[in-house]
Amino acid sequence: MNARSPATLVADTGRGNEAAILNAALDAFGTAGFHGASMRDVAKRAGTSLSNLYNYVPSKSRLLAEVLRRANDELAARLRAAVDDAGDDAVSRLREAVRAYIRFIVEHQVAMVVSTNEVRYLTGADRASLVAERDATQAVFEGIVAQGVAEGAFRTPYPDDAARTVLTALGAVAGWYRPDGRLSRGQLAEQQARYALALLEAPLPH
Amino acid sequence: MNARSPATLVADTGRGNEAAILNAALDAFGTAGFHGASMRDVAKRAGTSLSNLYNYVPSKSRLLAEVLRRANDELAARLRAAVDDAGDDAVSRLREAVRAYIRFIVEHQVAMVVSTNEVRYLTGADRASLVAERDATQAVFEGIVAQGVAEGAFRTPYPDDAARTVLTALGAVAGWYRPDGRLSRGQLAEQQARYALALLEAPLPH
Amino acid sequence: MNARSPATLVADTGRGNEAAILNAALDAFGTAGFHGASMRDVAKRAGTSLSNLYNYVPSKSRLLAEVLRRANDELAARLRAAVDDAGDDAVSRLREAVRAYIRFIVEHQVAMVVSTNEVRYLTGADRASLVAERDATQAVFEGIVAQGVAEGAFRTPYPDDAARTVLTALGAVAGWYRPDGRLSRGQLAEQQARYALALLEAPLPH
Amino acid sequence: MNARSPATLVADTGRGNEAAILNAALDAFGTAGFHGASMRDVAKRAGTSLSNLYNYVPSKSRLLAEVLRRANDELAARLRAAVDDAGDDAVSRLREAVRAYIRFIVEHQVAMVVSTNEVRYLTGADRASLVAERDATQAVFEGIVAQGVAEGAFRTPYPDDAARTVLTALGAVAGWYRPDGRLSRGQLAEQQARYALALLEAPLPH
DNA sequence: GATGAATGAGCCTTCATTCAT
DNA sequence: TATGAATGAAGGCTCATTCAT
Known part of the structure; x- marks a missing residue:
């Protein structure tokens, strides 16, 4: 299957x-x-x-926690690196963040799927620390969006919610991506970047 | 929890x-x-x-199938009704579809969550028929988007993928919506409609 | 199967x-x-x-008891009738008893199989009364054998055990008989009669 | 019970x-x-x-299969050994085979009973392989009978069916044998051997 | 580290039987 | 008579985990 x-x-x-x-x-x-x-x-x-x-x-749930922690660490590191290496403007930063995200999905699709679907079964400290890490990741995006809004590059009236929605859409790619699909990895990133910028109401052309 | x-x-x-x-x-x-x-x-x-x-x-899996079937039927019926009652233009139709979708989530949040997370555990004919029903729902959105593109109302270069992305973002609302949250049901629908239109690159103002 | x-x-x-x-x-x-x-x-x-x-x-075990009782009654009645209708000598009586037994198996094979295999699951009075009926059936054969020994027609040194063995061999036919098998019903009866007479050490030719 | x-x-x-x-x-x-x-x-x-x-x-049915396999292996080994150790003539061979069979029943009565009654609940490969083993055991008896017929020692007109009947009668002993019964093990074997020879129409005295 | 054996709780499902209608 | 719904026990089997080696 x-x-x-x-x-x-x-x-x-x-x-x-x-x-x-x-x-x-x-x-x-x-x-x-x-x-x-x-x-x-x-x-x-x-x-x-x-x-x-x-x-x-030590236990099945700690095994899940460990796996999710590593996946999230890897994703977070890639995102941070991508944003750091990007230009100073919000659009560039967003673009690179999206690219890095898609690259992670392409290389670690299962990790992304598991991350999305199974977090809910974590409990206690494991859950708390993973949620914290995720919030940090989300904060990166929120930061970019806030910067873009300040710069006038994004005109969305709901910056924080929009950042989350962008993240959701990106994560969902792991649910249907197939290596032999219609779009190359680059095209996929391009498409998703465009969706993100559009959703954030960045003035065209992208 | x-x-x-x-x-x-x-x-x-x-x-x-x-x-x-x-x-x-x-x-x-x-x-x-x-x-x-x-x-x-x-x-x-x-x-x-x-x-x-x-x-x-007759079995646990058929129980899941039955539950998912009913949820999907209800959602599909609401969407169809909303689109039928809407004006003739793509923007109105999309708006009403989004509104109906959000209303379904607000009233049947758990059903939406289960629908999203547990379909994967269906097998055989149950899985096939549910996937078919979902594809039909998705086709409704693709139809609206195609119409909008034809009318010049939407300028997205990736109409079908964009329709799916809109659907994904909508479905994800069920993952975080809280009845006592910051936004009223109406505001939520308004926000999601705006995201959708923006993502589809409908010219502002919406 | x-x-x-x-x-x-x-x-x-x-x-x-x-x-x-x-x-x-x-x-x-x-x-x-x-x-x-x-x-x-x-x-x-x-x-x-x-x-x-x-x-x-009233219960599953009484259902079994009832079924077995009817099967046994039918078999016993046929045996009694066959023996009564036969000639007065032991050989004729045995021959007719075997014929009747085989006829019962051919017509009610399943009943015979169930009778043989499932009696052990009867308990209490049901068990006791069925065992009694069977003993009566067995007594019929023992009677014939005893008569034959007295007449000098059978020379087996173990008359009672031999009667039981004959009965066992007959009952076992239900385990392998097939309506479309090699032997006709008549041939089957003939064969079994010969086995019985031989086992009882009746002087040849039969 | x-x-x-x-x-x-x-x-x-x-x-x-x-x-x-x-x-x-x-x-x-x-x-x-x-x-x-x-x-x-x-x-x-x-x-x-x-x-x-x-x-x-791995499962209840495999447990049954394993038990039956071992029982059958043991019986088959004993039979083969007994026949090998016997004299060259069919009567001696049959006599020794019967003796070995009875010895097995006396020592492993339950195994014999289960073997007889529960084979029917085997399925698939387990059933097939056990049936094959049984056919091999039966072939041993058929071989002896065929030899006896060739030598003129047995005069039964139905050699193969008679071999099966002998086997059936032997197996049935497990259904009623009691260690504290009337007959000693040796007498039991003697009696059964006589039944077998008589049934095969070996000329008296045995 | 690594294994096979062991445990007790729990799984989905079916059982024979009863009850209300 | 006949039914569908209900019950409590038990069915075969798997679970996460531990232990002795």
């Missing part, structure tokens, strides 16, 4: 099977959802035994 | 506990997800016994 | 669905065994509702 | 509880039948937990 290649969000950590386990968990959660995937599934995908999982991870 | 009031997507069907069961399932799936909710949960919420559930529904 | 035609051990009793239910039970028990068949199965086969079963039969 | 001592068909396999589980299953199926016995019953008899059963056996 899911033809995407096995996820490799986590590169070898030098700690035995750890990377394999985290990537296996990502795949398992991506395929069946958090509650639909079992620790046995994860073990099988990771090529190790069920009980050995617990040498690396 | 979920402070929303109990869902009442399904009104009394005149067949004993059927409505109670479907609504209970909606709530349960909305709270814990399809795999996270148990038939015992559903039974408890419906105020009946576990085994009696099976006098109304 | 089981190509035998639906059993019709019980002819219309003039009491609504009773015959249909008893025959359905026979089929169900024959196909899946007593514990493998459910009252729902029986109801479905009988073309009535589950709960209506209980208007005719 | 069943006063026979606990079965010990399977000796310690060196793999934890495996033997205990297989023997427990044999007992459980022997007492209540395949569908009448629950995995919980088996676990209780084996002195382990329900869930731990599944560390040894």
Whole structure:
């Protein structure tokens, strides 16, 4: 049902099977959802035994938390780097942020899907810290939008909500993107950037 | 975790506990997800016994399918009615469609959330028929967008993808809407309509 | 897996669905065994509702008991009649008893199979009375054998055990008989009679 | 209902509880039948937990298959050995085969009963392979009978069917044998051998 | 680290039976 | 008679987790 290649969000950590386990968990959660995937599934995908999982991870929910944390860290780092490397104006910054976001999705689609769908099953501190990280990511976009509004580049009357909506639309791309789809990665980024700028009511031409 | 009031997507069907069961399932799936909710949960919420559930529904997955089918039917009916009652121009039609969509979310938020998150757990014919229904709903929006492009009201260069993106953004509202939030239902609809028109590159002022 | 035609051990009793239910039970028990068949199965086969079963039969085990009782009664009656109608000598009587037994199997194969396999699930009085009936049937054979030994027609040194063995071999026919098999009903009876006489050490030629 | 001592068909396999589980299953199926016995019953008899059963056996039906396979293997091995060790003539061979069969029943009565009564609940490959093994066992008897007919030692006109009937009668012994019964093991074998030879129409004295 | 065995709770579903109509 | 709804127990099986080795 899911033809995407096995996820490799986590590169070898030098700690035995750890990377394999985290990537296996990502795949398992991506395929069946958090509650639909079992620790046995994860073990099988990771090529190790069920009980050995617990040498690396204390529980299923912490496994989800760890996977989501890494995905979010990676996305956040890419976004920050993209924005830093961009020009000083809001339009450039937004454009680069969108590009980076799309690149992340293309390279780590499963991670993005799991991030979107399974956060709700985190609890307590794990949930809180992930939500905080996400808010930070969202703040980056809100910052860009605020700057654009100040500069007169964006005319949306609802800057913060619009920033969130842009983020939502971007995230949703992970739900339908296919590597062999109609649009190349570049075209996809271009399209999404245009949607974002339009939604923010940046005067044409983009 | 979920402070929303109990869902009442399904009104009394005149067949004993059927409505109670479907609504209970909606709530349960909305709270814990399809795999996270148990038939015992559903039974408890419906105020009946576990085994009696099976006098109304043949399996957990068919229960999900039934719930999703009803939600989709209701949404589709509202959209069709709204578009039919609207003026002849694409902008009016889009506006009314957005308004109807938001109204559905406000009244059946849980149904919308479950619809979005749990379709993936349908299989076989249930999945196929629901996907078909969704495609029909999407076609309504694509039709409006195509009309708008033809009329010169929308200038987006990617009409079909843009229609989908609009739909995505609308659906996402169910993920964060709170009845006691900052915006009234009307304001929310207004805002979303503006996002949609902007994204479709309708010339301002809207 | 089981190509035998639906059993019709019980002819219309003039009491609504009773015959249909008893025959359905026979089929169900024959196909899946007593514990493998459910009252729902029986109801479905009988073309009535589950709960209506209980208007005719007080419980599943009494249903089994009733079915077995009727099967045994029919078999016993046929045997008695056959022996009565036969000549006075043991060989003729045995021959006719075997013929009648085989005829019963051919006409009521499922009943015979169920009789053999499911008696063990009877309990209490039902079990006791069926065992008593069977012992009576067995006594008929033992009587014939005893007579034959007295007459010098049978020379087996273990008359009673031999009678039981003959009965066992006969009953086992129900386990493999197929209407479209190699032997006609008559040939089958002939063969079994010869086995019986040989086993009882009747002097050849038979 | 069943006063026979606990079965010990399977000796310690060196793999934890495996033997205990297989023997427990044999007992459980022997007492209540395949569908009448629950995995919980088996676990209780084996002195382990329900869930731990599944560390040894993948399903209830595979458990039945495994038990039946072992029983059949043991019986087949004994028969082969007995026939090999016997003299060259058909009568000796048959006599030894019967003796070995009876010895198996005496030592593994429950296994024989379960073998006879519960094969029908096997399905697919398990069923097919067991049927094949049984046919092989039957072929041993058919071979002996054919040899006897060729030698003029047996005069039955239906050699193959007679071999099957002999086998049936032997198997049925498991249904009524009691360790404290009238006949010793040796007498039982003697009696059955005489029945078999008589049925095959071997000229007296046996 | 790594394994197989073990545990107790829980899963979805079906059971025989009863009840109200 | 006949039905659909209801019940509580039990069915086979899987779960996340732990333990001994």
